[in-house]
Amino acid sequence: MESSMKPLTSDIGLYFKSFKLFLERSTEHQCMEKFIDENLPDVVTSIGKKGAPCLNVLGVGSGSGEVDIKILGIIQSKHPGLPIHNEVVEPNLHQITKYKDLVAEKSQGLNISFTWNQMRSEEYEKQNKERKESRKFDFIHMIQMLYYVESVPDTIKYFHSLLETNGKLLIIQSSDDGGWQALWEKAGSRFPTKIDFPGVRKVLDEMRVKYQKYELPSDMDITECFIEGNENGERLLDFLTEVADFMKTAPPDLKAEMLRYLRHPECSREENGKIMFNNDLHFIMVDK
Ligand SMILES: C[S@@+](CC[C@H](N)C(=O)[O-])C[C@H]1O[C@@H](n2cnc3c(N)ncnc32)[C@H](O)[C@@H]1O
Numbered sequence: 001m002e003s004s005m006k007p008l009t010s011d012i013g014l015y016f017k018s019f020k021l022f023l024e025r026s027t028e029h030q031c032m033e034k035f036i037d038e039n040l041p042d043v044v045t046s047i048g049k050k051g052a053p054c055l056n057v058l059g060v061g062s063g064s065g066e067v068d069i070k071i072l073g074i075i076q077s078k079h080p081g082l083p084i085h086n087e088v089v090e091p092n093l094h095q096i097t098k099y100k101d102l103v104a105e106k107s108q109g110l111n112i113s114f115t116w117n118q119m120r121s122e123e124y125e126k127q128n129k130e131r132k133e134s135r136k137f138d139f140i141h142m143i144q145m146l147y148y149v150e151s152v153p154d155t156i157k158y159f160h161s162l163l164e165t166n167g168k169l170l171i172i173q174s175s176d177d178g179g180w181q182a183l184w185e186k187a188g189s190r191f192p193t194k195i196d197f198p199g200v201r202k203v204l205d206e207m208r209v210k211y212q213k214y215e216l217p218s219d220m221d222i223t224e225c226f227i228e229g230n231e232n233g234e235r236l237l238d239f240l241t242e243v244a245d246f247m248k249t250a251p252p253d254l255k256a257e258m259l260r261y262l263r264h265p266e267c268s269r270e271e272n273g274k275i276m277f278n279n280d281l282h283f284i285m286v287d288k
Pocket of ligand 1: 019060061062063064065067089090091092095119120121122143144145148149150
């Protein structure tokens with residue numbers, strides 16, 4: 001790893017600027033909405049302990065909650081009349097504030113109460129263990145957040161242990177066959193952040209738990225990355241490499257390699273003069 005490069009998460013303002021742009025240039029959230037509308041309703045029909053007075057849901061790394069609110073709407077529609085208690089674990093205060101604004105705007109008519117935990121998943125686990133009390137949950141989700149935890153196996157094992165009878169754990173990650181995995185296999189060892197893309201399924205297999213996997217197509221327009229000095233392109237490159245200000249801090253050979261490899265068919269395709277990065281997602285639904 002080259003010493004002048006810093007992880008993108010070391011500059012939280014830059015991280016969320018890059019993430020916002022990534023959402024604008026990709027079909028990431030549209031792809032998740034498709035899954036939530038088409039596949040989730042059947043899955044959540046069976047959650048809930050018989051006779052329980054409410055459903056407990058936990059979002060880990062929820063960000064500003066756009067996806068969470070859709071999930072909660074589907075769960076409520078499949079369990080009409082049953083109140084939902086939704087707990088959120090999200091370390092970034094700015095994201096929690098945006099999530100609360102969204103709740104104020106969108107949750108009218110839904111019977112949902114919220115608990116906000118402004119902390120990392122590791123702190124949440126530690127706090128529960130110290131208090132010797134852990135609430136059980138009927139539905140837990142970890143959406144595009146496992147890249148940032150200290151230990152993927154420990155995180156999956158802990159949150160899986162919080163599942164209530166009939167509970168489900170949803171993990172959404174970049175696909176094993178997509179552009180992210182290809183890019184990180186090629187250059188990941190030179191980036192300051194360490195991400196193990198295939199790690200999730202390996203962990204679940206070792207845990208011997210049952211899970212279903214769904215794969216949905218998604219892409220990201222990275223054309224601006226190839227326009228020299230383009231601010232948007234630079235933020236997208238930061239997000240792709242998880243490096244803060246990649247173009248200003250990476251060594252020249254790594255920049256050249258990245259720009260070359262991003263155009264490689266393993267990462268992207270050309271369409272109507274645009275370079276579209278393969279952002280396919282996989283959705284892993286884990287049983288208790
Ligand atoms: C890529 S964003 C995904 C946000 C949201 N789930 C979505 O898909 O739109 C990753 C989120 O994980 C949060 N995060 C990072 N490290 C975390 C940790 N150790 N525990 C919980 N959340 C974390 C970040 O603050 C950020 O909001």
